[in-house]
Amino acid sequence: MTLLLISVLLALTWAAITGTFSLGNLILGFVVGGASLWVIRLQVGQAQILRKLPKIISLALLFLYELILSAFKVLVLVLSPNMHKKLQPAIIAFPLRAKTDAEITLLANLITLTPGTLSVDVSPDRSSLYVHALEMPDKKKMIKDIANGFEAKIIEVFEP
Template sequence: MAFQVMLNFILALVWMFLSSNFTAAGFLVGFILGVILIIIMRRFFTTRLYLARVWAIIKLTLIFLKELILANIQVLKVVLRPELDMQPAFFAYPTVLTRDWEITLLSSLITLTPGTVVVHVSDDAKVLYVHAIDIGDVDEAIAAIRDSFEKAILEVSKS
């Protein structure tokens, strides 16, 4: 991936020098032409195109923002209820993520979402222990994390 990014920047700079256009617009045109050339030459690369990973990162960011807004609304509803009818719980979340940065990212995304906190990661890093402020169904919460954050992290990290 890093090679493709560097190649794209080098192609953009070469375009700037060939066209004698040393502006941001000249660089942008060169960058777009570089992307087109990299797409054309994709069969020569052993890894997937870096644009796929960039798109996966953008999708992960959008998923996090959506979950952040929904969790804020849910916590606001819990706080504004006249009677505290919460069902706080600890639950174990088994993960299929293997790399340390993936597990750290998943833990951070869960913790940054209001109403949930990762309190411990097992020694073998296969289980995250999560506290939720108000949870109705543990299996539903596990499925929600797996289908949103974990799936998006796997898409970002695949080669």
Template structure:
């Protein structure tokens, strides 16, 4: 059986073929129209209903992560460019809600992609992720922001 993403891509390709314009903009329009068609016409089928909710979550997560990435880059750049040393590095043990190897890998990589944090290791029972943090002013606040990142990522993955 063809999945909802494949159907969406197929509908986008058909749109591009019918319009005769093979551009990135037209592909995006075709994907958006295909998504609307699938979300509305096939909303009674569980696989397609799940797809209809995951696409907006994924788009919101990408926007959220890009914003976090920009803020982290600005914080690190400010610290590098100013003479005052604001860093208070440390290692924290972050309890994971992610359970599968894939979820843990994605969460750890998202944390490592953000400047100022680096995933070091996962405990042998896969319940704790050890993270090096450059700005460890308030450990509870750091854990809270990482928990929010993990929660948003797991919303998309599950």
């Protein structure tokens, strides 16, 4: 019963993200959500899914906030006169606290999905994630923002 409720919530979330509450889109969200839950069922028990649901929702809300904020910043940058003078591209080595493949992959994907940033590579010893940004006036601030934002939330979601 719990997995059914979570699948329904995932379907509604899917419809909200895509902006289409049609029957077909809700069914697609339900099927994809259910399949995702089935894939992770052995790694995460039902009780853990319910316990972690607020943390997962918090991570999703943070991502949506960062997505909207960075999309606006990139829009302003692209539409500004003399854009090439305002660009401050850089690649940084972000020191990873995330250790598992799932944590690192999710962090890299969230960074890449956020406009203006791109995960480039992971160091061979898995201690750093190389991130490219279109505009980076303060490297230390960017490292702090990622560490206290996406990475902290991801570690919360995956902690046992």
